[in-house]
Amino acid sequence: MTVDIAIILIPFIMAAFIPIFYRQLSKRLIGWFVLVIPVSLFLLLTTYIPRVSSGQTLSNTYEWIPSFNINFTTYIDGLSLIFSLLITGVGSLVILYSIFYLSKKESLHHFYCYLLLFMGAMLGVVFSDHLMVLYAFWELTSVSSFLLIAFWHHRKASRAGARKSMTITVSGGVAMLVGFLMLYVMSGTFSIREIIANIDRISDHTLFVPALILVLLGAFTKSAQFPFHIWLPDAMEAPTPVSAYLHSATMVKAGIYLVARFTPVFGGEIVWFWAVTGVGLITLFWGSFNAVKQVDLKALLAFSTVSQLGLIMSLLGLGSVAIHLGYSSETVIYTQAAFAAIFHLVNHSTFKGALFMMVGIVDHEIGTRDIRRLGGLIRILPLTFTVALIGSFSMAGLPPFNGFLSKEMFFTATLKITELDIFSLDSMGVLIPVVAWVASIFTFVYCLIIVGQTFFGKISPDILEKNPHEAPIGMLISPFILIGFVVGIFFFPNLLGHYILQPAMASIYPTFPSTEEMTPHISAWHGLNTELYMTIGVVLIGVTLYFLLKRWKPIYRIFPQKLSFNVLYERVIGFGENFSERATKRYMTGSLTHYFIYIYMAFVIIAAGVFFMTDSFEWNTKNNAAVESFELILVFVMIFAAIAILFSNSRITTVLLNGVLGFSVAFFFVVFRAPDLALTQLVVESVTTALFLLCFKYLPDLKPEKSTKRVKFTNGVISLLVGATVSVIGLAVMNYDKFESISTYFEDAYNLAGGKNIVNTILGDFRAFDTMLEVVVLFIAGLGVYALIKLKAKKGDADIEN
Known part of the structure; x- marks a missing residue:
């Protein structure tokens, strides 16, 4: 087993051991035992950085199902390395945080088992080169996240949020699977690298655009893009460590990974540019706009996550225009949008993970996340306030924090795209920077809400009654490490850019000759340019809107709740459940007669329909043997017995007539020289007849069935149709030669x-x-x-x- 395959499997193996050995570990130690796994994997993955940054890619293949060309192929390049470092690095900090956050009364062995399952599934997603293996891990992330979101399953909201997230993400995953199958039909391979290498051969295929749309559906649902974003706020019912891990650094980033990975495949198609960019910008605006009205801190962070994911998605869409235009010294500038996307991906994981942990501390120590009941916490939680301040201002795009750098690059990308004229952007193109700027204003407003309404102002009297205090040092270690990265990346961004981000650009633009051209020098000061003026405008207008919040916040009441996407989702689910219930009651009547009718009619419709549509019926009697007189006698005996059963009023008579049919079939086996089958038939028929007679002896008398003429006529028609269909099939297959006979496979029975x-x-x-x-x-x-x-x-x- 190679090292990279072991990296994927180790979390699964340890997850399997936790239920076995957790009784030998105290609840105080189980978290520390699990912490060793992601830390070790993170340290191991850091050893790949020098090789990957020098341009190497690492690939290994383990034959899994070779008969179906399904192999466990891992592929480590710059893009997969970034995600794997986030998965294991943030995972380590989340587990450390959870050791102090979760109560010892919780079912900790279940929690850590689910967490390791998710970690292994995410590593499998980012390392898989085979489409089917990637899909298997993709759906496993949905299943394991379902278990994590519903960890507090005694809460109705937790169960509902888990069901909603799984319903939406799995539905998108099924659409993605169909897209993968279309890619296989077009390219003849399941390997992502081979598909990219042969993209010129499949880009003109009629299935190319449908596959593009279906793959995007999988990415959009997983990354909570508009209008599929509704599952993410409800998933916040999970414990805070789950929210910090799944919904800021890993699961929601799986869709981002998918778009980045398939940009070399679909990036040259104009539909990809408009879909990814358009949906990303709408999500950016809608998430930031709705975050402002939230009164629950986790709900606010949920919508802020939706917004930030939209920002990253739109940047990947803007960056795909470089592939559409083709490589040149003029078009390479557009690759910097994708660079900004990967850069902000890392930045978002740092400040958003810290913010979720901050909210968890507030909830853990104060007992509420309701902004209306909070205020003045800077006096009680000064260290937590530091985390909130740095994380929020980084998300708002202020210096000296890493979010400022990637946000400025975001503004640059939106302004550069307006210079193009090949997309008729002279009218719509102006909307791209406008939407980005307006969304950034709302982002600034909700960041001020997090800091201002939680930590400043007066302390609520009911909070003082609970004797609140600062969180223990163990809960502060992880968020402080994250905000350390927030500040450190701002002052040393090019270390990250050269060793981590630049190799990822080679993954997104594999046909471009130089990654150095696509990797800009990151600096905090570019002079007095348009981007800086946009930032100043965001700050000034954002501060004004924050202080006037009570005056303009009633605007949210204009939007009727009945037309929300959540209500639409509930109605669709409710309609599906009601329709299923009514439909089930229609055919699950408890009557065997009805069930046989459904089975036989389906058989007739499908079998006879295929014969009719394909014109497959052929009956050639030239090579048939002559029918002997005793064969005709047996046929007439069987016909007589079958018809007589229908009119029998005695169970004994019915059983005997049924035995006549069975023994007649045995005689046919004798006639057709199959003595072994005849012997089997005689034994089985004798035993079943005897058993029937024995059972019926103890049953009450058979009452005559009260059936109407209509029912009898319907049953007679169905019987005739089934008999005719079987007869036609039997006659047709005698001389059917349109397909090769499967009997050739068994001809070498002795050797096989x-x-x-x-x-x-x-x-x-x-x-x-x-x-x-x-x-x-x-x-x-x-x-x-x-x-x-x-x-x-x-x-x-x-x-x-x-």
Whole structure:
């Protein structure tokens, strides 16, 4: 096993051991035990930085399902390295924070097990080169995040938020899977690198744009882009460490990763530019606009995350224009938008992770996150205030914090795009910097709300009654490390740019000859330019709007709650549940007669429909053997027995007539020289007939069925249709030669299975394998029944003790 594959598997392996060994570890130690894993992985990944920054890429393949060309191929380049460092680095700080945040009364072994599952799934996403393997890990992130969001499952809101997040992200994932399959149809490979290498061959395919849209659906739903953003605020019901990890640094960044990874594939298509840029800008504005009206600090941060994700997404869209234009000295300037996206991706993980931890401290020590009940906390939580101040002002884009640098680059990218005329941007292009600027104003406003309304002003009397105090040092270590990066990156940004960001640009623009041209020198001062004037305008207008907040905040009441996306989602889900319930009641009637009607009609429609649509019926009697008289006698006996059963009023008579049918089939096997089948049929028919007679002896008398003529007529028609369909199929397959016969596979039965009789080898090999699987299913069902019995027994014992 190679090191990079081991990096993915180690979290899964340790997650499997936690439920086994957690009883041997005290609840105080289990967090420290788990902390070793992400820290070790982070340190291991840092050793890749020199090689990756020098232009190397590392790839290893482990054959998984070679018959279907599905291999576990890992690929470490600049882009995957950035995400893996964030996954393990922020994951380490989150686990350290959770050790002091979570109560020892919590089910900690479950929490850390889910967290490691998610960590491994995210590492699998960013390291996978195979589309199907990537999809498997992608959906595993949705499942593990569902478990984390619903960790406090006794809360109704937690369960609802987990269901909503899983419903939306998994739906997008299924759309993405269809897009991946389309890419395979076009390129003939599941490898992302091979698809990129052959992009010129597939870009004109009719499935190219549909695949593009479907892949974007997966990215947009996972990264909470408008209008799929509604799951992210509800997911804030999870514990704060989960929010700090999933919703600021990892899960929501999976969609960003997908867009960045597939920019070399789809970036040359104009639809990609407008979709990614447009959706990103709308999300940026809508998230920042809605964040201002929130009164819960975590809800505010949730909408701010939506907004910041939209900013990063729009930058990736703006950067894709360079691929559309092709490499030249004039177009390379547009690659700096993608550089700003990756730069802000890192910056956002630092300041947003710190802010979530800050909110967790406020909630943990004060007992509320409601802004209306907070105020004056700077006196009680001075260290927490420092985290809030640095994190919020970095998010607002103020110096001397890293958010200022990437925000200025964002303004530069939006201004540069207006210089293009190939997209008819003379009218719509002006909206791009305008929307970016207006959204930044709202961003500045909600950042002031976080700091001003939480830490300044008067302290609420009910807070003083609870004896609040500063958080323990253990809860402050992680956020202070993050804000240390916030400040450090501002003063030394080019270390990050050269060793981390520049290799990622080679992943986004693999056909461009030089990454140094695409990597600008990052500095805090560029003179008195338009970007600086835009920042000054953001600050002045933002401060004004903050102090006039009470006067203009009623504008949010204009938007009717009934037309919100949450209400639309609830109505769609409610309609689906009601429709499913009504539809189920229509066909789940409890009547075996109805169920047989559904089965037989489906069979007739599908089988007969295929014959009709494909014109497949061919009946050639030239090579048929002559029908003997005793064969006709057997046929007429079977017809007589079958018709007589319908009019029988006695169970004994019905069983005997059914036996006549079975024994007649056995005689046909004798006639057609299949004595082994005839013997099997005779034994089975004898046993079943005897069992029928034995059972019916103890049943009450058979009452005549009260069926209307209409019901009998319907049943008769269905019977005739089924019989006719089976007869037609039997006649058609006798001389059907449009497809190669599967019997050729079994001709070498002796060498393949060691048996000279093909039927026996089929029964011995395939039927035995099928039986083994059935036994496994029964074994699993038995374990389930045993577990339920044991749980019920324990509950009964507990009730007796109580």
